[in-house]
Amino acid sequence: MLRVAVPNKGSLSEIASEMLLEAGYVGRRDPRALNVRDDRNGVEFFYLRPRDIATYVGSGALDVGITGRDLLLDSQSPAVEIASLDFGKSTFRFAGIPGRFTELADLRGVRVATSYAGLVGTFLERHGVQAELVSLDGAVESAINLGVADAIADVVSTGSTLRAQGLEIFGPVILDSDAVLISSPSAANDSVETLQRRLHGVMVARQFVLIDYDVPVRLLESATRVTPGIESPTVSPLHDPDWVAVRSMVRRADTNQVMDELYAVGARAILVSTIHAARI
Numbered sequence: 001m002l003r004v005a006v007p008n009k010g011s012l013s014e015i016a017s018e019m020l021l022e023a024g025y026v027g028r029r030d031p032r033a034l035n036v037r038d039d040r041n042g043v044e045f046f047y048l049r050p051r052d053i054a055t056y057v058g059s060g061a062l063d064v065g066i067t068g069r070d071l072l073l074d075s076q077s078p079a080v081e082i083a084s085l086d087f088g089k090s091t092f093r094f095a096g097i098p099g100r101f102t103e104l105a106d107l108r109g110v111r112v113a114t115s116y117a118g119l120v121g122t123f124l125e126r127h128g129v130q131a132e133l134v135s136l137d138g139a140v141e142s143a144i145n146l147g148v149a150d151a152i153a154d155v156v157s158t159g160s161t162l163r164a165q166g167l168e169i170f171g172p173v174i175l176d177s178d179a180v181l182i183s184s185p186s187a188a189n190d191s192v193e194t195l196q197r198r199l200h201g202v203m204v205a206r207q208f209v210l211i212d213y214d215v216p217v218r219l220l221e222s223a224t225r226v227t228p229g230i231e232s233p234t235v236s237p238l239h240d241p242d243w244v245a246v247r248s249m250v251r252r253a254d255t256n257q258v259m260d261e262l263y264a265v266g267a268r269a270i271l272v273s274t275i276h277a278a279r280i
């Protein structure tokens with residue numbers, strides 16, 4: 001039975017659970033359940049704090065887990081990242097009162113508040129900057145205005161929490177993070193691969209749409225240059241021998257641009273549909 005750690009709270013928990021459901025696994029009926037067995041798929045899910053997941057997986061107590069890259073690195077656990085899951089995107093940055101700091105070296109000897117002391121400590125050490133770390137549990141953006149720190153290092157997504165506190169980013173990007181699938185160094189079996197392939201299928205289904213259109217045979221080459229697909233587009237005959245039907249996968253974000261281009265080339269009856277599931 002594959003033992004999988006899933007975030008029970010925080011920004012990653014809802015999408016992680018949705019992806020697992022879409023990948024055909026059993027979800028939690030009771031939102032407070034700590035573990036759920038999925039006998040049909042040979043998997044048991046453990047719902048844990050996102051920050052603790054790397055510790056469980058790194059120790060080998062659980063085989064794989066979903067967490068943030070920032071949390072994985074902060075934990076200094078031997079767990080390894082095996083795939084990015086394309087959600088929970090954030091950057092990890094330094095911030096302070098506008099104008100007070102401009103570069104990393106300005107942090108020498110000052111108090112830096114963070115809830116990621118492992119990650120920030122390693123980064124500062126690697127860059128030869130000695131600062132005093134103030135470890136907090138959350139709401140780190142308040143630390144400067146409340147006087148317990150001079151600068152902070154925290155997760156930044158839209159930047160609105162920083163703006164609301166009158167703070168400004170400075171210095172280098174500490175890390176680009178997103179949700180990742182992590183594995184214990186010892187877990188390398190077929191069921192990990194199946195889980196990984198299924199989650200990849202969910203990502204593809206979210207990232208791509210199917211596009212169908214009819215096009216005159218003489219314009220087929222120009223049209224398929226717009227929609228080359230992943231392997232190659234499917235081309236089917238129509239009753240009218242001068243026309244063919246084409247089906248291809250297109251990045252969801254490009255859909256309207258591709259439809260405009262196809263129309264300009266001479267394609268007609270252009271239809272877009274969502275992909276429910278995929279194995280590429």
Ligand SMILES: Nc1ncnc2c1ncn2[C@@H]1O[C@H](COP(=O)(O)OP(=O)(O)OP(=O)(O)O)[C@@H](O)[C@H]1O
Pocket residue numbers: 009010011012050051067068069070071088089090138155156157158177178
């Ligand atoms: N606003 C955000 N946008 C995107 N990802 C985020 C955001 N806030 C946190 N994350 C990411 O989510 C992961 C877990 O952080 P999260 O804030 O959910 O956990 P937590 O702080 O332990 O929980 P909580 O905030 O509910 O107490 C981290 O990888 C982090 O980078």
Ligand SMILES: O=P(O)(O)OC[C@H]1O[C@H](OP(=O)(O)OP(=O)(O)O)[C@H](O)[C@@H]1O
Pocket residue numbers: 011137138139140141154155156157158159160161162
């Ligand atoms: O750039 P933004 O879009 O504003 O998002 C970033 C904020 O989101 C997270 O906070 P969270 O709600 O998890 O609270 P916490 O600090 O208590 O963990 C993170 O710690 C930042 O504070």
Ligand SMILES: [Mg+2]
Pocket residue numbers: 010138
């Ligand atoms: Mg948080």
